[in-house]
Amino acid sequence: MQQKPTELKDRRIRSFVRRQGRLTAAQNFALEKHLPKFGLQASDGIFDFAKEYNREAPTHLEIGFGNGQSVANMAASHPENNYLGVEVHRPGVGNLLQLVHSKELSNVRVMSDDVFEVLQNNIADNSLAAVYIYFPDPWHKRCHVKRRIVNPVFVEMLAAKMEVGGLLHMATDWKDYAKHMMRVMNDASQFKNSAGANNYSERPEWRTLTKFEQRGHRLGHDVWDLMFTKL
Numbered sequence: 001m002q003q004k005p006t007e008l009k010d011r012r013i014r015s016f017v018r019r020q021g022r023l024t025a026a027q028n029f030a031l032e033k034h035l036p037k038f039g040l041q042a043s044d045g046i047f048d049f050a051k052e053y054n055r056e057a058p059t060h061l062e063i064g065f066g067n068g069q070s071v072a073n074m075a076a077s078h079p080e081n082n083y084l085g086v087e088v089h090r091p092g093v094g095n096l097l098q099l100v101h102s103k104e105l106s107n108v109r110v111m112s113d114d115v116f117e118v119l120q121n122n123i124a125d126n127s128l129a130a131v132y133i134y135f136p137d138p139w140h141k142r143c144h145v146k147r148r149i150v151n152p153v154f155v156e157m158l159a160a161k162m163e164v165g166g167l168l169h170m171a172t173d174w175k176d177y178a179k180h181m182m183r184v185m186n187d188a189s190q191f192k193n194s195a196g197a198n199n200y201s202e203r204p205e206w207r208t209l210t211k212f213e214q215r216g217h218r219l220g221h222d223v224w225d226l227m228f229t230k231l
């Protein structure tokens, strides 16, 4: 049964703190010049992707894309897909817009919003072919664990928005978060582990080495990939 928006809103968490990172002049320029072209408006209600991308194609969502390198690379490698990047950190949004412009990517759209709001207000049910969540904020202190974006309510929202057969791909360099993700996903009856029950997936060579994965390596962390299929 589909959740009523009010029920989801009551159970929603805030998974980010707005970092004060300064916008570079180039990011600021990109936000002003390219956001009107590549940005989607949260106030537009449920999106018609065929209209937003001017074509019918599978739509992939990257959540919390950081500086946007990963979504830009995926979009460049797969011109046959549409990509939507959602990130609250404005300098990162500016950075992705620069990449979209310089790589002439016509298949990327960008939102500078909280993905909880976006899923609830803008994304139609059964409309996403893939969702990527790479190196989400770990919230590793015990008192902050409830702020982790990967949690049962969020996964239920994602399940409603994803097509049958769609891929949910997550990666983290925090062992405790990897275990937490596995527990949450094992309990989510709408998904099946692509690597077999309780197994982590091999790191696919196509996954971009992001800034936060590099940070994890510097800290001596291992990395865990989880890939699940929407049933």
Ligand SMILES: C[S@@+](CC[C@H](N)C(=O)[O-])C[C@H]1O[C@@H](n2cnc3c(N)ncnc32)[C@H](O)[C@@H]1O
Pocket: 015, 016, 063, 064, 065, 066, 067, 086, 087, 088, 089, 092, 113, 114, 115, 116, 133, 134, 135, 136, 137, 138, 149, 210, 211, 212, 213
């Ligand atoms: C640790 S960073 C990882 C960035 C990037 N994926 C990487 O691997 O370098 C997590 C990102 O998720 C974003 N984020 C967290 N909660 C979010 C939300 N509810 N909606 C949109 N972005 C969010 C944060 O702003 C942050 O940039």
